[in-house]
């Protein structure tokens with residue numbers, strides 16, 4: 001076993017951050033802004049920011065389909081009982097920027113309805129007003145809006161609204177959705193005043209020239225660190241790639257460091273203040289390997305129990321994903337010829353169409369994906385009740401976890417997806433065909449939609465995975481299913497924080513990268529406040545909770 005050493009002494013940092021996804025990268029940058037705090041970041045993957053498939057946004061669809069081993073974790077979930085025992089990929093980005101370096105680039109903030117739930121459970125730190133303030137500080141918005149007060153224009157994350165001029169295909173789809181649902185076209189779905197309706201322009205994680213903006217390009221860029229991971233201009237940042245953390249080290253229930261694998265060597269490194277786990281879909285496994293989790297499971301795996309918390313790995317959630325495919329008019333382009341980086345052909349956010357559901361709550365996301373010969377609508381149900389779980393198999397960090405996403409295990413979820421086809425898709429198909437008869441619903445056919453048994457079968461066969469894994473380490477009080485408190489501090493131990501999509505307390509009503517950035521930003525601010533407080537108040541007897549912003 002090696003200790004990472006400098007001048008023969010073991011190397012100690014103020015913080016160790018595990019992972020460079022949206023949450024980890026923001027935290028690493030923010031904690032080192034003061035040029036006093038030292039941070040070591042450990043990332044299993046490499047820095048691939050310069051690779052064409054990562055930089056060039058037009059590769060996004062291919063990345064999402066092929067899961068190239070050089071950029072993705074390779075894994076599979078357990079067979080899904082309600083989906084005829086089918087298995088789905090259990091993966092995300094394994095490279096600098098994590099999922100943000102390979103994802104579909106859609107920038108979608110959760111609505112205020114979601115943050116009101118977070119606030120009720122966790123207090124004002126997670127209120128809708130504060131969330132919007134934080135998003136504004138993070139983003140550099142490059143697009144149109146009727147509510148400039150809702151956007152930020154000076155943050156580090158470039159957001160490009162695209163395309164400027166919608167294609168005829170996008171316009172036809174949006175008109176059809178307007179007519180089919182009664183919701184008017186909206187300009188800016190991230191404006192809290194217009195969370196529902198169809199639109200021709202997505203907001204994308206892209207620089208003004210259409211190149212991908214990831215957590216790596218936004219927060220670990222050349223003005224922050226050198227290409228080999230050294231902070232510049234006095235920034236006490238060190239990023240080590242190809243460094244896979246195996247477990248967190250403790251002394252009397254206090255996290256003091258981590259053990260990681262780098263190029264065949266097992267190395268130990270230490271943290272004075274805190275270890276921050278931002279490993280995304282792997283955070284649950286790391287906690288369990290470190291002795292935090294359901295006692296019975298840990299004992300069976302041969303891991304000494306540090307803190308028995310049955311909530312660890314228990315509340316895994318994901319959105320559902322299905323498709324409807326239309327023929328198109330060969331004269332209609334899916335994307336403007338001068339802007340292939342726009343990626344999508346319109347879309348919509350809508351309420352659950354089931355009679356009795358809240359008509360003001362966003363629960364459905366439709367994404368137009370056009371090509372020369374077809375228009376697919378990706379259908380995402382954003383508020384499924386089904387829950388899954390993550391379990392380790394034994395104490396071997398290299399052994400894949402048993403990730404059971406529990407898709408459609410609560411029957412109401414299947415009913416909602418059926419209603420989306422029966423009400424929204426059926427009506428959109430009719431309106432589209434009225435606008436232009438060349439647009440015909442091919443899959444599922446209207447006959448399948450009208451037959452309950454066939455529709456159910458279609459949904460199960462057609463079901464896809466959309467990589468919005470969240471909530472397996474819920475941020476909530478222990479008695480209410482929590483693993484971390486409102487500042488991400490792990491219950492039952494000291495100096496250990498989790499900050500990433502795994503701590504979302506309630507399912508978000510859109511894609512998951514924006515709230516992961518927000519979680520990182522909010523927790524980093526809290527850590528900075530704590531540092532500032534301890535620096536200025538020598539009397540450390542007061543708890544920093546009293547000095548929250």
Ligand SMILES: Cc1cc2nc3c(=O)[nH]c(=O)nc-3n(C[C@H](O)[C@H](O)[C@H](O)COP(=O)(O)OP(=O)(O)OC[C@H]3O[C@@H](n4cnc5c(N)ncnc54)[C@H](O)[C@@H]3O)c2cc1C
Nearest residue numbers: 019021023044098099103104105106245280500501511513
């Ligand atoms: C194909 C795909 C498409 C998606 N499309 C969209 C989209 O269009 N819009 C959107 O908002 N979201 C999208 N998402 C989801 C989004 O990218 C994730 O929710 C987001 O990246 C989560 O951020 P995070 O900080 O929680 O973790 P991650 O982004 O997963 O980052 C975790 C990092 O930790 C590293 N890591 C993990 N384990 C270890 C370890 N043991 N040691 C060291 N490092 C480790 C990983 O390599 C990774 O870099 C998509 C995801 C995928 C996979």
